[in-house]
Amino acid sequence: MSRPRVLICANPTTGLVWTKEDCADKFKDIADVVQLDSSSRDAFFNDWDAKYKGVTAIYRHNDSASAVGFFDKEFIDRLPGSVKLIAHNGAGYDQIDVAAATARGIEVSHTPKAVDEATATVAAYLTLSALRQFHRAETNVRSGKWKSGLMPALDPDQKTVGIVGMGGIGSAYARRMLGFDMKIIYYNRREISPKPDFECTYCSSLDDLLAQSDVVSLNLPLNDKTKSSFGREQFAKMKKGSVLINTARGGVVDEDALIEALDSGHLFSAGLDVFPDEPNVNPRLVANDKITLLPHMGTETKDTQRKMELLVLDNIASWIQGKGLLTQVAEQK
Known part of the structure; x- marks a missing residue:
């Protein structure tokens, strides 16, 4: 044979x-x-x-x-x-x-x-950069502007992170954010059982999570049900001045709605590692200095x-x- x-x-x-x-x-x-x-x-x-x-x-x-x-x-x-x-x-x-x-x-x-640990580390970096606006600060230094034009940003301490999709990556990310004294809440279709071995609270609805979160992290797969599922309705339900982090797939987010939410000031900032048409990135995202952008670096180790x-x-x-x-x-x- x-x-x-x-x-x-x-x-x-x-x-x-x-x-x-x-x-x-x-x-x-x-x-x-x-x-x-x-x-x-x-x-x-x-x-x-x-x-x-x-x-x-x-x-x-x-x-x-x-x-x-x-x-x-x-x-x-x-x-x-x-x-x-x-x-x-x-x-x-x-x-x-x-x-x-x-x-x-x-x-x-x-x-x-x-992929869990490496992707979670990228999400953690994006969270800190989006809150503290480190990407803006680095651009300033490299262009010789020092602190010119930089405004006070946000501390992670005591902020609430809402994780949409608490699987392996979401759990690894949660552990990292707990190290910055952040509160963890999460939304899945069902509550995790047995409960995770770290402090977190289950939200029975996505709307509940969005209303409470200072940072929303997307950790869900891209499929027919999730494609463009995070759009104007979801951004409108997020807290004013909150942050979006996406290390899942670019296709789960309506980019036009995200840009509108940032331009209006409803969102403070965003951190993105994924895009719908990689390696092409929407020029409007590139031009928006409220966003920390990475070229799908989740598992690049x-x-x-x-x-x-x-x-x-x-x-x-x-x-x-x-x-x-x-x-x-x-x-x-």
């Missing part, structure tokens, strides 16, 4: 940086590995029989989109029947049409937990990227050996 084949659908210089040796080691006794070597979607499928025939599992990194595009329905429907697993490197998997994969009998995994890659490989190895997936996407559980 021929051995399973695993396709590494990633840029070899950026998508599998830290674990090339781990990849060879994990699969040496159970599977053969083949690297993506096609420059376009059509070339990928034209090359299938010659280069990828028999592949059963695909390791997918977001950087493969530059060659074959997103794993949308059209892509998934063209995959040969041998493919039964897409193991995605990333906690968010909105670039994969899970419904199309499920319909084809293809399982999908992702990398939650591996050597340590976290290694953890993510290892979890992808562990998912594939476990699946090949008939032990199931370690972190299957929620829609398939």
Whole structure:
């Protein structure tokens, strides 16, 4: 019987940086590995029989989109029947049409937990910068203006942080903010049980959370239900002078509504690490100096990227050996 084949659908210089040796080691006794070597979607499928025939599992990194595009329905429907697993490197998997994969009998995994600490650190930085307006101050120093034009900002101490989506990232973020003497409240569809091992209060409605929060942090996935779900209605219900932090996905926020809320003074500031059309950023966001902007830096550390890659490989190895997936996407559980 021929051995399973695993396709590494990633840029070899950026998508599998830290674990090339781990990849060879994990699969040496159970599977053969083949690297993506096609420059376009059509070339990928034209090359299938010659280069990828028999592949059963695909390791997918977001950087493969530059060659074959997103794993949308059209892509998934063209995959040969041998493919039964897409193991995605990333906690968010909105670039994969899970419904199309499920319909084809293809399982999908992702990398939650591996990204929690690094993304929470970015959210913490954005929170402090947005409250204290550190990005403005740094721009001043670099341009030789010192404190010219800077106004007193806000302390984090005793402020209330409202976390929308208290999963792994939200919990890691909450622990960081407690270190700044901030009060933590959160909203999920259901209260967490058992209760988290840190001090926090559950809000039974999003409106309740928005009314109480000095800082609102978005930590929810992007899907059909959440796309543009945070808009004018939600901003209007936030406290005057409050702050929005988004390290989730840019698509969950209505950018026009955010800019209006900032320009009107209803929001004090915002901190954004994600945008709907990355790497393109709305020029109006760039021009607004009330906003701290980062280029999707959530998991841009050597340590976290290694953890993510290892979890992808562990998912594939476990699946090949008939032990199931370690972190299957929620829609398939």
